[in-house]
Amino acid sequence: MQDTLSNKALLKATVIAVFIAGLALVSFILPAEYNIDPTGIGAKLGLTALANPKAAVVSGAETKATIDVPKSVQAADIIEVIIPAGRGLEFKFAMEKFKKMEYQWQTDGAAIFFDLHGEPEGDTTGYYESYAIATLADMQGSFTTPFAGVHGWYWKNKSAQAVVITLTVSGEYSVIGLKK
Structure with a gap:
């Protein structure tokens, strides 16, 4: 028998995945691709140099x-x-x-x-x-x-x-x- 997740657990997992994707977007992708660095992490990691x-x-x-x-x-x-x-x-x-x-x-x-x-x-x-x-x-x-x-x-x-x-x-x- 296969265990199934409840709707509440699926919603929680989806929210966590969206949060992690958003964090990756703001911290890594925007600085590296568009030289947009709202957190300052991109500059510290040298990612903003990739965009420009x-x-x-x-x-x-x-x-x-x-x-x-x-x-x-x-x-x-x-x-x-x-x-x-x-x-x-x-x-x-x-x-x-x-x-x-x-x-x-x-x-x-x-x-x-x-x-x-x-x-x-x-x-x-x-x-x-x-x-x-x-x-x-x-x-x-x-x-x-x-x-x-x-x-x-x-x-x-x-x-x-x-x-x-x-x-x-x-x-x-x-x-x-x-x-x-």
Whole structure:
């Protein structure tokens, strides 16, 4: 014989389920999806960053990026860098020793020369260590910094047209932006 629940028990279970679903909605789903955080829990858990990844547009003619807020840990930043025809630009991040960055970048179609490298903090000799050098239209991967310092890309546009690069990064870093 199978036990059946009374209508009162079913109503009680339904009310509890609706309450838990509402709590999950207010505490987790709204902060992560819509950047609405009435309880403050979403910000403490880093969920509000999921709803609002920063996007920056950096023009090759300008000397600074629109992202200038230092961060230690975040979701992902999407950065657009325009490399003018016949010019080279560097886009940099400050990182501590043994911190990891995951990245993906692609051009608007043209292959472009790049050097992914790092410069040790406090070094005045001009030393830098290259992690990857090639001419490609896109690349993705990750790296762990061997030393504290400035790390990032140098892109050289050898074509007669401007090249737009879309860079997506996540990890433990502070955005420096374009470096002269």
